[in-house]
Amino acid sequence: METIFTKILEGDIPSVKLHEDELCFAILDINPVNKGHLLIITKQPYPTLEACPQPTLCHLMQLAKTADTKLRQVLHCDATNLIINNGKASGQEVPHLHLHVIPRYEQDNKTIHLSKETYTDGEMAEYGKQLEF
Template identity: 70%
Template sequence: METIFSKIIKGTIPSVKLHEDDLCISILDINPVCKGHLLIIARDPYPTISECPDETLGHMMHLAKEADKKLRAVLHCDGTNIMINNGKASGQEVPHLHIHVIPRFEDDNQKLGFIKTTYAEGELAQYGERLEF
């Protein structure tokens, strides 16, 4: 399935490229949470992390680390969010594996939108048993 990222990788849609190699491409997000928000995109259109080979995923995480260093050095951000939205229910809008690296500043007024939940008595242990890997 061709995605907007496939078109960016092919060059049919313009982008501001920050890095390019055999496995990945990195671009500035055109709808940034904060200025400098970038994406690291797998060249092959793996829909989610489960389909991505370990070599590619490991390389993407290495690039996320390098992007974090660059954002801190150049933009002097106070931190970064490094995120993968994995599947539609998680907020993934493009079914093509990508990592968001978002520079964060103490005064940026951005908040992640999670509402925390709780476990009923004994439920935490049950989940632990079921999810062990």
């Protein structure tokens, strides 16, 4: 399956590449939340976490840790957001697994807001029973 990320990987679309190895590559996001916002992308176009083999997913997270360290050292950010939109209903725009690593600052006035729900009496326990793993 061809995606915008496979086109970037093949050099058909320009990017600023930060890293590449046998499983993943990293680029700067063209529309950053904050400057330095980067994407870590699997080379194979796995559409979701479920489709991604465990070794690749583990490697993706190792790269996220490395990217977090680099952003803190170089940009002196106070924190990072790590975001994977996993499926269309979550807001995933490109069906190719990728992780956003976004540098954050105490006073950057950026928000990620999801509205919250509450459980009715007994409902939380029932969800807990169903979702044990």
